[in-house]
Amino acid sequence: MSADISVITIDGPSGSGKGTVATLLARQLGWNFLDSGALYRILALAAQKHGIALDDEERLAVLAARLDVRFGAEGEGKGAAILLEGDDVSEAIRNESVGAGASRVAALPAIRAALLQRQKDFRQAPGLVADGRDMGTVVFADARLKIFLTASAEERARRRFLQLKAKGDDVNLASLIDEIRARDERDTQRAVAPLKPAGDAVLLDSTALSIEQVLASILSEAASRGLA
Numbered sequence: 001m002s003a004d005i006s007v008i009t010i011d012g013p014s015g016s017g018k019g020t021v022a023t024l025l026a027r028q029l030g031w032n033f034l035d036s037g038a039l040y041r042i043l044a045l046a047a048q049k050h051g052i053a054l055d056d057e058e059r060l061a062v063l064a065a066r067l068d069v070r071f072g073a074e075g076e077g078k079g080a081a082i083l084l085e086g087d088d089v090s091e092a093i094r095n096e097s098v099g100a101g102a103s104r105v106a107a108l109p110a111i112r113a114a115l116l117q118r119q120k121d122f123r124q125a126p127g128l129v130a131d132g133r134d135m136g137t138v139v140f141a142d143a144r145l146k147i148f149l150t151a152s153a154e155e156r157a158r159r160r161f162l163q164l165k166a167k168g169d170d171v172n173l174a175s176l177i178d179e180i181r182a183r184d185e186r187d188t189q190r191a192v193a194p195l196k197p198a199g200d201a202v203l204l205d206s207t208a209l210s211i212e213q214v215l216a217s218i219l220s221e222a223a224s225r226g227l228a
């Protein structure tokens with residue numbers, strides 16, 4: 001039964017390092033990985049492609065239910081390729097405007113409902129590491145270990161700035177801070193599955209920690225629960 005398969009959830013705001021540490025943790029444990037934010041990002045991109053407005057809940061829900069998305073195998077030193085209707089959108093979904101669109105569609109209850117089972121299906125042996133906003137509160141509320149990863153808004157924007165600049169994007173630190181704050185506000189204030197720590201989550205502030213320190217701290221929590 002899938003409920004017997006252990007899950008570790010990592011929730012938190014944009015730029016706190018969830019995706020990076022969840023990928024490393026899954027690799028280290030040999031477990032599966034769910035990047036739930038990618039699903040909302042892909043939906044925002046698909047809506048753009050099909051000319052659907054980001055507040056048209058009815059049409060977006062149909063699109064979400066039929067979304068043709070596949071996660072390929074991890075490449076050498078790269079994350080898994082993400083295919084939307086057969087096209088590789090791994091890079092295209094990572095810009096800030098798609099992130100903002102994802103945050104808008106994610107606020108719509110019908111969209112969250114349409115994507116729920118797709119996320120639960122990632123729970124496969126030997127285990128799952130899932131990152132997002134509501135992994136520990138809603139989707140995998142029975143997870144064995146729940147981490148809520150934060151960092152100051154300035155540090156998160158600085159990390160995003162460096163990440164996007166390295167990719168060759170034309171970015172501005174001041175506007176990234178504004179965008180991160182706007183996304184925090186929308187993600188924490190929405191009515192359905194808002195970003196918040198689960199009651200039994202371990203809170204981890206990564207502002208002054210390296211990726212290695214964050215990973216070590218999560219591995220030690222996992223070990224104390226017999227998961228690593």
Ligand SMILES: Nc1ncnc2c1ncn2[C@@H]1O[C@H](COP(=O)(O)OP(=O)(O)O)[C@@H](O)[C@H]1O
Pocket residue numbers: 012013014015016017018019020021159160162163206209210211214
């Ligand atoms: N503890 C950390 N210290 C410094 N940079 C970090 C840390 N954690 C993540 N990063 C970097 O910050 C950027 C955003 O991390 P990411 O994992 O995409 O965050 P999230 O998934 O929470 O939005 C990446 O370039 C990543 O390498």
Ligand SMILES: Nc1ccn([C@H]2C[C@H](O)[C@@H](COP(=O)(O)OP(=O)(O)O)O2)c(=O)n1
Pocket residue numbers: 012013014015016019036037038040041099102103106107131132133134135183187
């Ligand atoms: N489980 C999730 C994951 C993401 N979302 C929404 C809210 C987020 O602002 C967007 C994009 O999420 P994503 O994790 O890809 O964004 P960051 O990498 O943290 O910037 O999707 C969500 O509502 N629930």
